Amino acid sequence: xxxxxxxxxxxxxxxxxxxxxxxxxxxxxxxxxxxxxxxxxxxxxxxxxxxxxxxxxxxxxxxxxxxxxxxxxxxxxxxxxxxxxxxxxxxxxxxxxxxxxxxxxxxxxxxxxxxxxxxxxxxxxxxxxxxxxxxx
Amino acid sequence: xxxxxxxxxxxxxxxxxxxxxxxxxxxxxxxxxxxxxxxxxxxxxxxxxxxxxxxxxxxxxxxxxxxxxxxxxxxxxxxxxxxxxxxxxxxxxxxxxxxxxxxxxxxxxxxxxxxxxxxxxxxxxxxxxxxxxxxx
DNA sequence: AGTCATTTGGTACTTTAGTATGAGCCTTTT
DNA sequence: AAAAGGCTCATACTAAAGTACCAAATGACT
Numbered sequence: 001x002x003x004x005x006x007x008x009x010x011x012x013x014x015x016x017x018x019x020x021x022x023x024x025x026x027x028x029x030x031x032x033x034x035x036x037x038x039x040x041x042x043x044x045x046x047x048x049x050x051x052x053x054x055x056x057x058x059x060x061x062x063x064x065x066x067x068x069x070x071x072x073x074x075x076x077x078x079x080x081x082x083x084x085x086x087x088x089x090x091x092x093x094x095x096x097x098x099x100x101x102x103x104x105x106x107x108x109x110x111x112x113x114x115x116x117x118x119x120x121x122x123x124x125x126x127x128x129x130x131x132x133x134x135x136x
Numbered sequence: 137x138x139x140x141x142x143x144x145x146x147x148x149x150x151x152x153x154x155x156x157x158x159x160x161x162x163x164x165x166x167x168x169x170x171x172x173x174x175x176x177x178x179x180x181x182x183x184x185x186x187x188x189x190x191x192x193x194x195x196x197x198x199x200x201x202x203x204x205x206x207x208x209x210x211x212x213x214x215x216x217x218x219x220x221x222x223x224x225x226x227x228x229x230x231x232x233x234x235x236x237x238x239x240x241x242x243x244x245x246x247x248x249x250x251x252x253x254x255x256x257x258x259x260x261x262x263x264x265x266x267x268x269x270x271x272x
Numbered sequence: 273a274g275t276c277a278t279t280t281g282g283t284a285c286t287t288t289a290g291t292a293t294g295a296g297c298c299t300t301t302t
Numbered sequence: 303a304a305a306a307g308g309c310t311c312a313t314a315c316t317a318a319a320g321t322a323c324c325a326a327a328t329g330a331c332t
Contacts (some may be wrong), residue, residue, distance in 0.1 A: 109280080
């Protein structure tokens with residue numbers, strides 16, 4: 001929180017300096033008007049982008065990107081990951097088996113392994129943990 | 137997609153017009169340099185904010201806000217909603233019962249009613265649907 | 273050729289989950 | 303007071319989910 005205030009304070013200061021500099025350049029004739037306005041426009045455009053980005057909660061920007069490396073760290077195999085995604089879609093073991101053209105037994109095996117690897121007691125908990133880890 | 141291109145096209149056009157106008161104002165002496173630069177800075181700042189906002193996927197901005205009205209539309213009661221949240225946390229009926237100081241039977245009743253109201257076959261599907269509806 | 277990880281699938285069993293039904297107790301509304 | 307909705311709980315059941323083991327086929331790597 002203190003950090004945010006500091007950053008914004010410095011930013012405003014920088015903008016004021018920039019603004020004064022741009023005026024000075026024009027008045028002193030070091031630069032023509034078109035260039036100055038263009039530069040100011042470009043800079044303030046990016047400032048607008050930056051401010052808006054910073055104004056958003058961090059999760060909304062970080063989230064939605066699946067962390068592939070974490071999947072490997074947990075030793076989750078391709079097949080297991082497929083099953084995990086179907087679980088998060090709310091499908092039963094039987095339905096997942098039909099989607100992947102394998103038996104329900106196979107899905108049960110995958111699910112059991114997933115629960116161990118994700119340190120979950122139930123499939124619902126597995127979904128929660130997987131989302132926290134940004135795996136799905 | 138066509139709409140996006142159209143909007144951005146018009147936006148660029150408007151900016152060019154604005155840019156030319158600002159130059160013209162200064163050259164013709166209708167406005168002083170300071171004011172012109174300030175106006176351009178402010179406008180392009182907000183353009184930056186706008187562009188950045190538009191560049192984000194809609195879900196990232198809409199999401200994270202729970203839709204209270206939709207909960208009522210579905211006739212989900214307070215208690216049922218509490219249970220729903222615990223389900224999404226990956227708890228079992230027994231664990232939820234302990235958290236809410238009621239029996240597992242009671243939780244089963246609530247879950248059954250939730251599944252009907254959310255039109256889900258399983259608790260995992262209920263979680264998925266509830267998230268789609270931005271209820272949790 | 274042999275090892276290893278992955279995927280598959282089976283049996284047998286225990287544990288949760290979910291359904292159906294009925295009932296008692298409150299509180300709010302009519 | 304009666305009706306209605308919400309919360310509670312129990313019984314009895316069926317259906318999924320999950321565990322524990324075992325075993326076989328496959329492909330990659332050494």
